[in-house]
Amino acid sequence: MIRLAILLCCLCSHAGAETLIAARTIPARTILGPEDILIRDVSVAGGMADPSLAIGQEARVALYAGRPIRSADLSAPAVVERNQIIQIIYRRGGIVISTEGRALDRAGPGDWIRVMNLSSRATITAQIHESGVAVVSQ
16 A cells, blocks of 8 residues: 555656756857757756746856756856946945946846956955946945
């Protein structure tokens, strides 16, 4: 009886599980489109099941054809490239100061990166806004 229950649990957990699979080898830093993913009726631990969460995202690592796509393999597309000149906004209390800086890392919206203030040559940590502006707030 126990064996039958275990067998039924295994069959039920596998039925209906879908996982996104890379349709082709996708290099890192590539934006995924609908043609880049396939849906397979397989259950993979950590694998993504919803195509709408993957389409439009950027591959953080190379995704190989036929292998499952995991959420850790994708991130929001970068809006700031390394060495790009970007605007830095300092906010503290009611004071706002704006200056230019050089991004020392590549980043997407919400990521924290190091930015060098071009005026003072000081390196700070800032959060990147959707528009590509580095915001420093305390």
